[in-house]
Amino acid sequence: MLKYTIQRLFSLIPILLVVAVIVFLLAHMTPGDPVTVLLGDEASEEAKAELRHELGFDLPVYTQFVNWFTGVVTGDLGMSFFLKKPVTEVFADYLGPTISLAIYAQIIAIVISLFLGVIAAKKRGTFTDQTVMGFSLLGISVPSFLVGLFLILLFAVQLQWFPVAGYRPLSEGLWEHLRYLTLPAIALGMMQAGLITRMTRSSMLDVMKSNYIKTAKSKGLHQNRITYKHALRNSFIPILTVIGESFGTLITGAAVVETVFNIPGIGQLIVNSIERRDFTVIQGTVLLITVTYVLLNLTVDLLYGVVDPRVRLNRKK
Amino acid sequence: MKSEAEVKTNYRVKKQKSIARIFSNHMLLTGLVIIVIMAIISVLAPFIAPYDPYAIDPLNRLKPPSVEHFFGTDDFGRDLFSRVIYGTRISFFIGAVVAILAGVIGLIVGLISAYYSILDHILMRIVDGIYAFPSILLALAIVAVRGPDVVNVLIALVIVYIPSIARVVRSAALVVKEQTFVEALNAQGASKWRVLVIHTIPNLLSPLIIQVTFVFAVAIITEAALSFLGAGIPAPSPSLGNILFDGKNVIYHSWWMTVFPGSFIILLVLGLNLAGDGLRDLLDPKIVNAKRKKSRLIKTGKKVGRHGQQ
Amino acid sequence: MDNNKHLLDIRGLKVSFWTEKGRLTAVEDATFSIKKGETIGVVGESGCGKSVTSESILQLHDEQLTDYEGQILYKDRNLLDEPERKLRKIRGNEISMIFQDPMSSLNPVFTIGNQLVESLMLHRKPSKKAAYEKAIDVLRQTGIPSPEKRIHDYPHQLSGGMRQRVMIALAISCEPELLIADEPTTALDVTTQAQILDVLNELQEKTAMGIMMITHDLAVVAETCDRVVVMYLGQVIEETTVDQLFENALHPYTIGLLKSMPSMESDRSDQLFEIEGTVPALENIPTGCRFADRCPFATNKCLQEAPVLENATVSHKVRCWNYEEIALERGNGYATTTS
Numbered sequence: 001m002l003k004y005t006i007q008r009l010f011s012l013i014p015i016l017l018v019v020a021v022i023v024f025l026l027a028h029m030t031p032g033d034p035v036t037v038l039l040g041d042e043a044s045e046e047a048k049a050e051l052r053h054e055l056g057f058d059l060p061v062y063t064q065f066v067n068w069f070t071g072v073v074t075g076d077l078g079m080s081f082f083l084k085k086p087v088t089e090v091f092a093d094y095l096g097p098t099i100s101l102a103i104y105a106q107i108i109a110i111v112i113s114l115f116l117g118v119i120a121a122k123k124r125g126t127f128t129d130q131t132v133m134g135f136s137l138l139g140i141s142v143p144s145f146l147v148g149l150f151l152i153l154l155f156a157v158q159l160q161w162f163p164v165a166g167y168r169p170l171s172e173g174l175w176e177h178l179r180y181l182t183l184p185a186i187a188l189g190m191m192q193a194g195l196i197t198r199m200t201r202s203s204m205l206d207v208m209k210s211n212y213i214k215t216a217k218s219k220g221l222h223q224n225r226i227t228y229k230h231a232l233r234n235s236f237i238p239i240l241t242v243i244g245e246s247f248g249t250l251i252t253g254a255a256v257v258e259t260v261f262n263i264p265g266i267g268q269l270i271v272n273s274i275e276r277r278d279f280t281v282i283q284g285t286v287l288l289i290t291v292t293y294v295l296l297n298l299t300v301d302l303l304y305g306v307v308d309p310r311v312r313l314n315r316k317k
Numbered sequence: 318m319k320s321e322a323e324v325k326t327n328y329r330v331k332k333q334k335s336i337a338r339i340f341s342n343h344m345l346l347t348g349l350v351i352i353v354i355m356a357i358i359s360v361l362a363p364f365i366a367p368y369d370p371y372a373i374d375p376l377n378r379l380k381p382p383s384v385e386h387f388f389g390t391d392d393f394g395r396d397l398f399s400r401v402i403y404g405t406r407i408s409f410f411i412g413a414v415v416a417i418l419a420g421v422i423g424l425i426v427g428l429i430s431a432y433y434s435i436l437d438h439i440l441m442r443i444v445d446g447i448y449a450f451p452s453i454l455l456a457l458a459i460v461a462v463r464g465p466d467v468v469n470v471l472i473a474l475v476i477v478y479i480p481s482i483a484r485v486v487r488s489a490a491l492v493v494k495e496q497t498f499v500e501a502l503n504a505q506g507a508s509k510w511r512v513l514v515i516h517t518i519p520n521l522l523s524p525l526i527i528q529v530t531f532v533f534a535v536a537i538i539t540e541a542a543l544s545f546l547g548a549g550i551p552a553p554s555p556s557l558g559n560i561l562f563d564g565k566n567v568i569y570h571s572w573w574m575t576v577f578p579g580s581f582i583i584l585l586v587l588g589l590n591l592a593g594d595g596l597r598d599l600l601d602p603k604i605v606n607a608k609r610k611k612s613r614l615i616k617t618g619k620k621v622g623r624h625g626q627q
Numbered sequence: 628m629d630n631n632k633h634l635l636d637i638r639g640l641k642v643s644f645w646t647e648k649g650r651l652t653a654v655e656d657a658t659f660s661i662k663k664g665e666t667i668g669v670v671g672e673s674g675c676g677k678s679v680t681s682e683s684i685l686q687l688h689d690e691q692l693t694d695y696e697g698q699i700l701y702k703d704r705n706l707l708d709e710p711e712r713k714l715r716k717i718r719g720n721e722i723s724m725i726f727q728d729p730m731s732s733l734n735p736v737f738t739i740g741n742q743l744v745e746s747l748m749l750h751r752k753p754s755k756k757a758a759y760e761k762a763i764d765v766l767r768q769t770g771i772p773s774p775e776k777r778i779h780d781y782p783h784q785l786s787g788g789m790r791q792r793v794m795i796a797l798a799i800s801c802e803p804e805l806l807i808a809d810e811p812t813t814a815l816d817v818t819t820q821a822q823i824l825d826v827l828n829e830l831q832e833k834t835a836m837g838i839m840m841i842t843h844d845l846a847v848v849a850e851t852c853d854r855v856v857v858m859y860l861g862q863v864i865e866e867t868t869v870d871q872l873f874e875n876a877l878h879p880y881t882i883g884l885l886k887s888m889p890s891m892e893s894d895r896s897d898q899l900f901e902i903e904g905t906v907p908a909l910e911n912i913p914t915g916c917r918f919a920d921r922c923p924f925a926t927n928k929c930l931q932e933a934p935v936l937e938n939a940t941v942s943h944k945v946r947c948w949n950y951e952e953i954a955l956e957r958g959n960g961y962a963t964t965t966s
Contacts (some may be wrong), residue, residue: 018446029462112794137594141586143538145545149561149575152568164569191680211731217687219746219797220718233736242489252451256542260565270454271546274461286458290450309781 008298015294020072023287024065027279054064071120077284082276087284090269097167098258098265101188102250104181109189110243114232116193117200117239122227124205132197139194144253148260150188155183165262184261188253192246200243203235210234244300248293319624345595351588358402359409368396370403370555379571384506389573392563401578407556408585411540416533419478424525426479427486428513431494441487442500448480453539457619470540470549477539478532485528486521495610502506523600527593534589541582634805634837635684636660639697642676642683653679656695657863658936659856661805668852668869670842672904676861677841678727681807681874684839685718686875690961701805720750723798725848729790729812733782739766739793740778743800750801765796769826788819792826799830805837812847824851845888849873852947860917863936867943875957877939877950879922882957892945912935916948924949 035048035057047211052058056067071078077087113136120132156164162183207213208231216230255267262268266285271279358365368386374394382389386395426444430437447455459473492518493499502512543549544558545565552559557578564574629947651917654676669677675828675927682688684706699706701722706714734742743762747753753761759778766774769792782790783923791811791942798806808827812820828851831838840851846854848869855872857865865878876882886900904921913919919929928948936946939954 014442015449018442019449022446022450026458026462029459030464137590138583138587140536141590143542143586145542146561146579146582149565149568149579153572153575157569157572186338211728212734214682214687214795215724215726215732215794216734218685218718218724220715220749221745222715222719230734230737234734249451252454255457256453256546257427259546269653270457270461271548274457274546274548279462282458282461286450286454289454293451294449307736309783 005302008301012294012298016291019290019294020287021065023069023283023290026283026286027059029265030279072151072287073313077287078280080273080278080281082184082273082278083281090281091266094264094266094267096169098251098254098264098267100170100177101184101254101258101263101265102183102247103291104178104185105187105189105250105254106192106243108185109246112189112194112238113193114200117197118204118227119233120197120201120202121208124201126230129201133201136194136197139190139197142190144187144191144257145256145260147190148184148257151187152260153184165260165263167261167263169192180261181263184257184263186259187260188250191253192243195242195246196239200235200239203238204231207231207234234306237304240300240303240307244297246301247300248296251289251292301302330509341594342595342599344591345599348588348590348595350593351584352454352592355405355409355585355588359406362402362406366396366399366402368399370395370399370427371553379567379574381571382573384399389571391560391574395562396430397577400560401557401581402562404555404557404578405581405585407550407554408537408558408582411471411474411501412533412537412585412589414541415474415478415536416529418471418475419482419532420525420529422475423479423482423528424486424521426483427521428490429518430483431487432509432513434593437487440483444480447476448484450477452535453542456539456543457546460543465543465548465551467554470543473543474536474539482528482532483523485524489521489524490517493517500566501506513587523596525578526530527597527600530589530593530596534586535595537582537585537589539557566598632662633700634663634665634702635696635839636700637680637684638700640680640683640699641694641696642679643694643696644688645692645694648910652861652912653909654683654861656936657858657861659863659866661837661839663804663837664831665854666831666838666840666852668739668840668842668847668848668855670845670855671858672906673842675858676862677858678809679861680858681809681839681841684807685722686714686722686798687724719746719798720801721803722805722807723801723803725791725794725798725806725808725811728814729787729794730814730864732794733790733797734948735782738779740779743778743793743797746797747800762796762800765794767799768799768830769793769796770822771796771888787815791815791819791823795823795826795830799834799836799922802834804837805839806831807839807841809841810843811840812843813842820847827851842867845884849890857884860912861909862917862946863944864918864946865938865944867945871940871943875943875954877943877945877954878918878947879949879953880918882953916946924953944957 019048035052035055036043039048039051049058056064059067075088077091079085080087080090083090084240085315116132116135123129133249152164155161163180166180168180170177178211204227208227210299212234213230221230252268254265257263258265258267260269270282270285271280273285324332346455374397377386377390377394379392380386380390380394386396386398388401391400403458426440428456430440430444456470456477459476460469463469464626465470499516540549540556541561544556545562547559547562549558550556560578561575561582564571564578567574573617637660638658640654640657642657643650643652657676657680659667659669659746667782669680671677679688683695683731684701685694686693686695686706690769695707697707701966706717709897733739737745739758742763743765744758747761748755750759751758763774763778766777771777771789771792777785777789782793785793791814795811798808804861806827811827812823815823824847827838827840830836838851840847842848851965852869854868857872857878858865859878859880859924865872865876865881866953867875872881873885876885880902883900884903887902902921907913907917913930914933915931916922916925916929916934919925922929926949932948934948936944939945
């Protein structure tokens with residue numbers, strides 16, 4: 001298992017390297033001179049030259065990359081041009097709400113979709129099944145910020161069950177925290193819920209066809225025990241894959257949903273940085289989120305072993 | 318041996334069946350109808366829109382839907398119906414252009430990596446690298462750096478969605494390459510290009526078309542999200558995303574600013590997803606069987622499941 | 628219990644499935660019975676309905692897609708009328724099954740101990756410790772070496788033969804009265820096949836359970852069975868004792884099957900006999916005799932009228948219009964006395 005984990009980590013190196021190059025190139029994608037973009041057209045040549053030197057833009061591109069990359073590897077993502085703070089620090093300041101939101105959304109999505117997916121599989125072909133599948137298609141089709149807007153209209157403006165927007169940190173109490181996060185979490189979780197529901201259903205249907213389910217039935221087990229013990233556990237690998245992949249997209253999705261609900265998370269940080277043209281922050285944030293995303297996918301991959309003894313034992317060898 | 322005529326009739330029957338199947342495939346049909354309507358709206362926007370989408374009318378700000386303004390007016394008093402129609406036009410246009418460009422470039426990249434193993438390593442590393450980014454995030458960053466305008470949004474979306482198409486094309490091409498008929502053609506001395514253009518590409522079309530349809534859909538979503546975040550189509554051009562952005566500020570009292578553009582996005586994306594799912598059912602024989610089985614069984618009033626197993 | 632009384636008596640069983648081609652009848656008029664301690668073989672080509680019949684006994688088919696007609700009498704109770712709740716008490720407890728493919732018949736994510744104990748706990752409700760002891764005991768009975776270690780293994784850690792032994796252990800753990808073995812040896816290599824059949828024979832001697840052995844392999848039948856039921860396209864076409872079957876087969880299909888069996892004595896240059904044509908699909912079953920268009924003896928009557936299962940002798944049933952002529956032609960001992 002350890003060997004396998006190390007192997008997988010090594011296989012990520014080329015991908016992460018390409019990611020780093022792309023992120024580095026982002027700063028060079030500005031139309032025209034980045035320094036002019038940063039300082040505005042009216043800035044004096046001296047000021048521009050000074051900033052260019054400060055940012056290292058006067059060096060050859062590959063030297064710039066090496067310098068930047070050495071920084072990245074040692075945990076130095078540069079300074080925020082606007083906030084005058086290290087990017088890593090800025091990132092940490094905004095991380096909490098995003099993680100809270102993503103986890104809450106993921107939990108909501110998993111609970112809803114496992115439930116719906118199993119029901120749809122059990123009642124396949126019926127009206128219930130079609131309703132569930134329609135719901136999941138809708139979940140996949142409607143972008144999260146739009147779900148968020150509709151949820152605000154219905155539950156915050158019309159029914160006034162939840163606050164329209166805003167954020168309360170966990171330190172103000174779990175209840176307050178969740179009350180403010182519920183609508184955003186549902187909005188964010190809808191797409192994952194749609195994906196996971198589909199996968200749960202099809203995976204359950206596949207598994208229900210297998211011979212060991214027939215064996216289980218021939219043993220005299222109750223249908224519920226067959227469904228929830230024998231089938232669900234076997235359906236879990238593809239479901240887990242979708243959950244893993246979707247958790248990565250949740251973190252980015254969170255960025256968009258945060259804007260809808262004015263939650264001070266990474267999303268807000270990115271949007272604000274775009275307005276401030278704070279490129280180092282954009283660069284750093286994009287890099288950090290992508291690396292997190294890649295590592296999350298790896299974690300999910302490693303988790304298969306926990307669910308499926310076949311994978312676990314093969315890796316031991 | 319079957320006579321040639323027999324083979325031909327069989328072929329014709331098959332073809333008729335596939336046309337019949339498009340119609341029996343409700344998802345695909347619904348999806349196509351929605352897409353066609355949206356396409357007509359986009360093309361005919363100048364004729365459909367009753368007002369100039371840019372015409373400001375400060376006296377009629379944020380009026381609810383009425384006979385004069387079907388969808389009401391926005392915070393500048395502009396006719397929301399006209400703006401939504403033009404917004405649909407931009408969204409549809411961006412989605413279509415991204416789908417076509419990413420489709421063509423993805424096809425080329427995928428084919429090159431399938432056929433030239435040296436380039437394959439380099440191209441696939443880049444593709445994997447771009448694929449590793451959450452797509453909205455990368456698009457957002459590109460537009461943020463380059464500045465919000467239509468061309469930059471297009472560039473960002475094309476870059477972001479090439480990998481998914483290149484991957485699909487590459488893996489499908491690798492499968493075709495290994496198939497016996499291609500080997501036979503190579504043995505017969507058919508030129509590489511001939512094999513590629515006449516025999517390989519047609520076999521890649523179904524996965525490509527399906528993937529392009531989904532890219533079309535996500536490109537529309539991503540564009541809307543970018544515009545909503547202020548990194549997409551810049552005001553005052555109407556786009557469904559930036560109308561929603563304006564709508565968010567007045568969501569307390571002007572629901573129409575959210576509901577109408579929102580519904581159009583949903584319709585667009587739903588139509589494309591339905592068509593994509595339907596196409597996949599139609600073109601992928603494995604799934605077709607399962608699904609057709611299902612629809613028939615529903616028709617006969619029985620439920621779906623395992624059957625006929627001996 | 629009276630030894631002559633039928634343990635299981637299937638009468639006119641008809642099983643149909645709802646499929647995309649409409650309602651297909653996979654088994655029609657299956658009639659045969661099994662006594663206590665008896666082994667009955669059910670033979671036929673794949674697709675002839677033998678597995679469908681066997682799985683119908685415990686109603687393992689998808690209930691929403693399957694229609695059962697006729698009677699399946701188990702100890703005089705018609706299983707087709709029993710509610711699901713009572714069926715569950717019978718499944719795995721009084722009647723249990725072994726399936727064809729040991730590779731896929733065990734749940735890959737649970738240890739074999741877990742799967743064995745689950746069944747025991749369900750029907751016998753012992754303490755957990757007792758259940759584990761019993762599980763080790765049945766594993767030992769099926770000839771698994773060091774069962775106390777194997778019990779913690781996952782199915783994929785065992786060989787095919789070992790897995791089939793586990794399946795058998797699972798099936799016999801609650802000491803069933805009837806064991807249905809659906810091609811238990813097909814997926815295994817020849818040596819393992821023999822071992823598995825031995826295990827089954829030994830167990831039967833000890834417990835006097837009835838065994839229904841489904842197979843397409845007449846060699847297995849010859850080795851293990853008392854009586855044989857031959858099925859073709861969903862129907863029972865011949866039923867008799869093993870000896871009669873090999874000596875005096877009456878149905879042209881059975882004769883064909885016997886001829887197509889490779890034997891030790893036959894010259895290698897001899898081509899194996901092959902029954903002409905293929906089994907028709909279930910959606911276009913012929914109106915007359917179902918075997919007619921492949922049958923060398925077929926007459927016009929065969930094409931038009933469907934034959935019924937008749938008694939050729941007291942212990943020999945056959946579904947054929949021409950069995951008497953066939954018997955004469957082949958010089959069967961009793962053919963003349965039956966008319």
